[in-house]
Amino acid sequence: MTTATALDTLRPKLAAIGQDHLLAFADTLPPADLDHLSTQLSGLDLDALPALIDQYVTTKPEPHLPKDIQPAPYYPNDPTADFRPWDQPHFRAVGEDLLRAGKVACFTVAGGQGTRLGYDGPKGCYPAGAVTGKSLFQFFAEAIGKTGHKYGTTPPWYIMTSPLNHDATVAFFKEHDNFGLDAVMFFPQGVMPSFDMQTGRILMADPHTLATNPDGHGGSLKALKVSGALDDMRARGVEHLSYFQVDNPIVKVADPVFLGLHAAAPDSSAEMSSKMLAKAYPEEKLGMFCVADGTLQIIEYSDLPMDRQRERLPDGRLRFLAGSPAIHILSVAFIDKLNSDPRFALPYHRAEKKVPCIDAATGKALTPDAPNAVKLERFVFDAMPMAARSIVYEANRDDEFAPIKNAEGSDSPATSRDIQTARAARWLESHGHAIPRDADAKCRCTIELSPATAIEAGDLAGTASPDLAPGKEVAI
Helix, strand or coil: CCHHHHHHHHHHHHHHCCCHHHHCCHHHCCHHHHHHHHHHHHCCCCCCHHHHHHHHCCCCCCCCCCCCEEECCCECCCCCCCCCCCCHHHHHHHHHHHHHCCCEEEEEECCCECHHHCCCCEHHHCECCCCCCCEHHHHHHHHHHHHHHHHCCCCCEEEEECCCCHHHHHHHHHHCHHHHCCCEEEEECCEEECEECCCCCECEEECCEECEEECCCCHHHHHHHHCCHHHHHHHHCCCEEEEEECCCCCCCCCCHHHHHHHHHCCCCCCCEEEEEEECCCCCCCCCEEEEECCEEEEECCCCCCHHHHCCECCCCCECCCEECCCCEEEEHHHHHHHHHCHHHCCCCEEEEECCCEECCCCCCEECCCCCCEEEEECCHHHHHHHCCCCEEEECCHHHHCCCCCCCCCCCCHHHHHHHHHHHHHHHHHCCCCCCCECCCCCECCEEECCCCCCCCHHHHCCCCCCCCCCCCEEEC
16 A cells, blocks of 8 residues: 555544544655654554543543552561561472573563763663663673573563664664673564643644654553564563563562562462562652552552551551562563453553644644643553452562662662662672671672672672772672
């Protein structure tokens, strides 16, 4: 079908749903621009647009807070905890068997740019090492390689980029020879059109380009399907996907204990499981795992009244303790069901934003000084209530969480370096290595521990003592 024929077919369909302005400049466009516009328009689900606009754009959904909200049960990181002891060696063995059998893959959501960090490039390329400055991507690659070394099978790695950073990400990996990994697959995140807040009409960035926005981390589940990644996993015998975001250099990329709980815990359907962090204080801005109206789900910190977030148990722990760091395991079969069964379609979330666009009548560029558009996105955690039985496992915050989100202050490169050093020092001390510390017990040198050396403390057994003189910077 020629571009002209395709547009002739689309024109009455667009007119029927009030979106024919998208072709206002088609007759004046050069062939390449016309092809680009035709491709974008052909990718729209025109039949679904009217209901979507009515539900989320021209109508502003009222926030709904469930009436019955209870703290979510979880498996504590300490398996001997009085409130819920559990058999950690058993579940670790289950997870290790899955890794040896090649049934696990890793999935990194890496569509963001390093703009907030003052870095011009994909966020995964950002230098995160406390000493070497190695990139976030290299941390994950080394951890995946170490996992393969320990268990005899290296998990394949799937990386979701964005249209903005896809080419730069692929080029970065090519420059570094995929960091020695054989099975790495890249695919871009999907996009949604941006809608005029008042009329529901799709905005245009220029006469041949729709204004679009990324479809949210929940869109990653659709991207896995349409990219062919799910088919690739099935061909490799992969059954479970370890999901993590791009900003945490010390994340456990394929945690055998977590995998075992996901696959074999009696209260898990082995469809979707999540890690939690114990909130450091009530006001910490983490979504909270809750059981709401009988269903496990995440409630945003801004939605739950603060007096409830400050409630404490008799032992002093926060009652609503379980915060989400966006670390999950999903089964390949569950992801497929979310894509193929309309009953399991993720809901959209509405955000009002300022979106530069053109006037649909004149083509004049418009730069709004107030929100003019609605962006729609999906969140991956909305899949959790769709699992038959979903579990939560507590991560060791000190060992697994050193995110780099902000240029300064909390969750910054400086705090990440401190956490990396503190973790390395603890792990070395557990094997008898002396650590120089000041009066406040803070390590007096900077230590970067490569995941190729250790992804858990036990991997350091038999390691030679490094020179950890005060003030030194040491990479191990």
